[in-house]
Amino acid sequence: MFYHRSGGIVADSRQPLYRMKAEFFKTLGHPARIQILELLSTREYAVSEMLPEVGIEPANLSQQLSILRRAGLVTARREGLSVCYALTSPQVADLLRVARAILTGVVAGQAELLEDVPESALMAESTG
Numbered sequence: 001m002f003y004h005r006s007g008g009i010v011a012d013s014r015q016p017l018y019r020m021k022a023e024f025f026k027t028l029g030h031p032a033r034i035q036i037l038e039l040l041s042t043r044e045y046a047v048s049e050m051l052p053e054v055g056i057e058p059a060n061l062s063q064q065l066s067i068l069r070r071a072g073l074v075t076a077r078r079e080g081l082s083v084c085y086a087l088t089s090p091q092v093a094d095l096l097r098v099a100r101a102i103l104t105g106v107v108a109g110q111a112e113l114l115e116d117v118p119e120s121a122l123m124a125e126s127t128g
Contacts (some may be wrong), residue, residue: 027071041093044086
């Protein structure tokens with residue numbers, strides 16, 4: 001996988017698909033990037049609108065947006081003095097929804113496991 005001069009990721013046919021997927025998921029491996037993509041799942045945002053929503057420094061937001069743009073997950077367009085960002089594909093929003101559903105199931109499963117453990121075992125675990 002390498003970056004094309006247009007800014008998107010181009011598949012390197014010599015790399016196995018699982019490696020390309022790993023690189024893709026590495027790109028998603030930062031909480032701020034996930035938060036940005038979640039915001040952009042609802043609509044296009046100007047950078048100035050994202051700042052209070054994401055709650056990170058402007059330079060950090062710019063860096064995270066640049067990584068997402070190079071990965072081909074978001075597009076940028078200038079509107080007057082503002083730069084507006086949008087998802088490149090609705091499939092990005094779909095991926096985030098699927099991840100949320102998986103995590104909801106995992107958390108629910110963990111809660112069920114805790115309910116099955118006797119309280120005395122939990123107390124012993126926390127004190128010892």
